[in-house]
Amino acid sequence: MNKVKTTTDQPIKKGKANSKVIWIGGGAILLIGGGVAVWYFMKKKKEQKARKEIAAISAGSSRPRSSSGGGSWCKSYGYPLNYRTCHPDVGVLQRYLRSMGANLGRTGPNRDGVDNQFGQLTRSAAQQKLGKDSLGQSDIIGIKNSLKFVGK
Numbered sequence: 001m002n003k004v005k006t007t008t009d010q011p012i013k014k015g016k017a018n019s020k021v022i023w024i025g026g027g028a029i030l031l032i033g034g035g036v037a038v039w040y041f042m043k044k045k046k047e048q049k050a051r052k053e054i055a056a057i058s059a060g061s062s063r064p065r066s067s068s069g070g071g072s073w074c075k076s077y078g079y080p081l082n083y084r085t086c087h088p089d090v091g092v093l094q095r096y097l098r099s100m101g102a103n104l105g106r107t108g109p110n111r112d113g114v115d116n117q118f119g120q121l122t123r124s125a126a127q128q129k130l131g132k133d134s135l136g137q138s139d140i141i142g143i144k145n146s147l148k149f150v151g152k
Contacts, residue, residue, distance in 0.1 A: 080134045088116055090118045
């Protein structure tokens with residue numbers, strides 16, 4: 001017997017329905033996998049940062065150093081820039097001292113001694129290279145202009 005197909009008796013095309021489900025399921029799996037990967041790598045990055053701070057403390061540093069400064073170590077946050085001042089312009093001074101060949105240690109985000117904190121190494125380098133251990137705003141303006149001139 002031949003069956004007559006009407007518009008309501010059309011067979012369902014299983015291939016198309018299954019491929020749509022596969023594409024939707026695959027996309028969902030990719031999104032979930034991407035989210036898990038981002039979470040995992042962010043967690044690892046935080047753990048690595050914590051390990052670096054612990055290593056800095058156990059290596060003899062009395063405090064972990066960061067590019068943003070802060071903490072109870074800082075006694076001043078403005079001008080004049082002198083020992084135990086935490087200020088972004090201390091970083092300008094430190095970049096200038098580094099360009100003059102000063103050794104400022106291995107602190108800061110690039111481990112080059114530029115950490116925006118006026119510590120003992122910065123004070124010694126400033127005394128040695130500039131003949132000063134306290135700098136005013138006009139000194140920093142001059143240093144900024146010098147850095148611009150040499151392209152640093």
